[in-house]
Amino acid sequence: MKRKRIFSIANQKGGVGKTTTAINLGAALAMRGKSVVIIDLDPQGNASTGLGIERGARAKTVYDVLLGSDSVETVARPTDVENLAIVPATMDLSSADAELMSTARRVVHLRNALRHRSTPFDYVLIDCPPSLNLLTINAFVASDAVIVPLQAEFFALEGLSQLLLTVREVRETANSDLRIEGIVLTMFDKRNNLCLQVQEDARANLGDLVFKTQIPRNVRLSEAPSYAMPVLNYDPTSRGAIAYRALASELLERNAITKDPAHV
Template identity: 60%
Template sequence: MSSSAPASIRRVVAVANQKGGVGKTTTVINLATALAAAGHRVLVIDFDPQGNASTGLGVEPADRQPSIYDVLTGEETLDGATMATQVPNLTLVPATRDLVGAEVELLEGERRDQRLRDALFDGAAEAEFVLIDCPPSLGMLTVNALVAADEVLVPLQCEFLALEGLSHLLHTVDRIRRSRNPDLRIRGVVLTMFDRRNNLSEVVAEDVRANLGDTVFETVIPRNVRISEAPSHGLPVMLYDWRSAGAQAYIQLARELLERYERDAA
């Protein structure tokens, strides 16, 4: 992969969709791996109490201390909670179930919606890309991620009424932009779980593109058994089976993302 983003600019990307099961965590893991494989320094912040991004990168629950919860509560710095992964250039701040409590605790704390932004301001200086795996909700954790982020990447499953739930997320992004983070932008929408054998996938893809235009990435992530199998082995699909259609799709998505950054800089 030859495209490259300017190394001097750190981009913080919140990968978000309040609907679960749309390929959000899968996109974080595999897009991060593809960017790292292209030579970029990438940090994944697992911001979901389920901790699936940590699992998918091969980090067992017993090894997730300190975690992003400790960063939010001020017990640890972001750099202090960052750990290496088996992927060169890719580091991780893991999540634990303690994040469930953080959702409640943040409702009453000072700078409650800016904890993650404060942590990023003081840490992760080496990362060119920070990918935040948001929980499948629009609660305080996701608000923290959106306040901290430069942009939002939205995985959208190719299913009936796919656009309906997206409107709620876009409304939240607009609200955060107006009140807390004026520079926040939508980087793009990624169509996931695309099944070429199913006419519905084609119809949904056409509908989404008709409504959102160039916001939608050309790259489509297929429904692929290798993508589904890889997390159970604690591996990104590129390490599990780089020849698979799923791995190649995420490589292409990373290439397209980097090309968008190049166009922005031109």
């Protein structure tokens, strides 16, 4: 059986491009023929809205997967993008953190839902909330690796060390296989000196952990969600679309060469 790959897209800071990366990396992988599901793990439900799942159409959500007995494949909704599905979220997810706290197996719910059932997807992208809470821990415990969108701005690297510490803790306790897949610089503006400085620092300190692909600041990326579609559909020739297709290629390449046992 094909092995599915599970990635958390995480950064405890809001507004750094997590949801934009989940939607557009997901769409780019789907357009490469991969079967992809995005798990919307943010109570704000931005990924669900950005992919056109109306609130009224979210009868079953990620909450039912986390704290009920529903499976990923029954809750996943198709999107207008071929091969791309989403497990939607609603505000009721905001109480999940406290509810998970009161269960003995608080960190393994999502892992159980994703790993012990035959989910028919090649790629699972988990769009994490802007917090290192139990929802994010559930995502890390369920994942093969973490993708970190990093907005090139002052203090960006400080927040990163906190995130890396959490990844290390999860590795030491509940998921020894967890890796950092990569850090992707987002909203990059090469005319901005501070952006260039953060990029230099990130590449100097973190080396290959930083994706070669950088996502430029591109207004088409911010417009696409209001048309309920990925930028790859909204404006396929935009710089944002080109960048996310490049990121998907880089991810596929890395995984094919170094991490797929079938290629060893």
